[in-house]
Amino acid sequence: MPKPEQPSAPLTEQELLNRAQQLAGLTLGELADLAGIIPPADLKRDKGWVGQLLEWHLGATAGSKPVPDFIDLGIELKTIPIGYNGKPLETTFVCVAPLIGVQGLRWETSHIRHKLSRVLWIPVEGERDIPLAERHVGSPLMWSPSIDEDAQLKQDWEELMDMIVLGQVEHITARHGEVLQLRPKAANSKVLTEAYGENGQPIKTLPRGFYLKTHFTAEILARYFI
Template sequence: MEQRKYKTKQEVLIRGQEAVGKTLGEIDKTGRIATGKGAIGTVVEESWFGYKPNSKPAPDFEEAGVELKVTPYRRTPRGIQAKERLVCDMLNYEEEYGKTFATSAFWTKCACMLLMSYEHKDGVPKVDFTIDKAVLFQFPDEDLEVIRNDWKILMDKIKAGQAHLISEGDTMYLAACPKGRNSQDTRSQPFSPIPAMKRAYSLKSSYMTQILRRYIFGDEPCEKIIKDPAALRTTSFEDWFSAKVRPYVGMSRTELKARLGVETNAKNLNELLVAAMLGVKGHLSNTEEFQKAGIQLKTIAIEPNGSIKESMSFPVMNFCAMMNETWEESALYDLLAPTKFLFIIFQKSKDGECYFQRVKFWNIPAEDLEEVHRVWQRTVDTLREGVHIWKDASGRNRNNLPKASESRVAHVRPHGRDSTDTAPLPTGGSMTKQCFWLNNSYVAKQIGKE
């Protein structure tokens, strides 16, 4: 095949825009998409751009300095959602740590991208998906400061001999996603004899959702926490955030409400108080930084004796869907592995008042995620074999799903409104809706770690 040359970014963009309105079936000259054996991006590159894919450490259109990325999205009640993370390039532990951000494999490849989007619809053949947008994308300054820090976090782990402990939740926008067949598919790392899971640079699905909404579909921008990108040139987002709320540590909720002018007693009062500390008018969860990073908020109330009463719950599990998932494809992995949490921590006093103690950004450590994997696998195995349900002496239903006493990290227990709130089982019949929980004792230990 004669390779077509693209010398400028504009030439690449024009050719990309000529594909808008065409189905993947119309674009594909190889027939691979119809058979399910072709990666969509590779086929578009080859069939539409007349460019033979290669594995060179350079953008697809090297002379123009543009990388091609074909990215799917879904339309949901909450708006446009990226269907998946955007995988950029393999992370070579043996080489990357010796580079600068500017010479890294990620930046060399993806400093400028042609993003071509299509809507994914369940049940619709791939050949019928239609390219609907094609835009040139370069990272805005405020994102670039965060991404540079994300890259540094990954490099610091490699240099510390901890490549095997890298997790997607370590970072905000730029992540290192699993790229092997499973956790046993590993490669060497330079500063430790422990093999590390194969990983690739990727942009988180939460980040891609915001890029699609803002730069492809033209949505209005969300409120920013940090108004000046230069603020992150000498510190990380997390450190900046923590420093801003530190002057309020030790104040009671009553004092904070008066000082910050917050008049509500809404259920999310603690979030609103922290937002006010930062000068944010709306909800923290709706800010640009939290939306792009997919940060989840959790309020933690520490009892007067230092304990935490409540375990941390995740959404109700779909028993039948779990039978067809691998761990890395599971709903639980997707909720936990790439997610960074913001714990808003208040200390209760004996008189019932709550005092602001601090905030903590947290993501589950790799070794603890593996323990959750074990609990998840035992749950799947039990569901597949058939859950045993019986009544105890007090007449309450019991089952043999993993209990808090079996794991230091996680367990399974009901999350239904009551015993009549049930879901179907894969072996027939039904049982009270269940969900995974992080043990309250585990959460307490994580809160205590600096």
């Protein structure tokens, strides 16, 4: 049987939201069937599978490029695994953090702010005891940071970037930042990238990624759904 053709890219934000609303209530198994994909048994080796499946159904074309998933609309798709209590089960990866050539970078023109300027959040059941194919997709929401949220993100970003510039990247822990954290992002510990050491010397370290903390994403969901 030929594999179904991916839907074309949505032309407007409303069309994208309508498509996402049509997925709500379906299981990942049903969506995989419609896309002609066999779901993995679990997400241990396929962490991005849920996002990729929803991208296929919604007509996203960016793939792994460092641009919003829906390039022409400037919208990023973020799936968010939800527990029985309706709250996020894990932090949300945003993008890889720059570790060299960072002097003079500003929040207003940063890659991460661009990524977060317009986000389509899609909650998905994420409790481990629910088989992957039986997990349901929830109702989507379209979000842009409020003035307060933008200020919170900016404060954390500036604090973390200052530490990177000062050669303290190895001292940054997940506890730094109120709503945004920086932590290693690599498939394995052999993948190293360049950064600055404390004396300004080049060092090799694990790539780092920016992640939104769960209480921040929980507040976004709560405001829309309660």
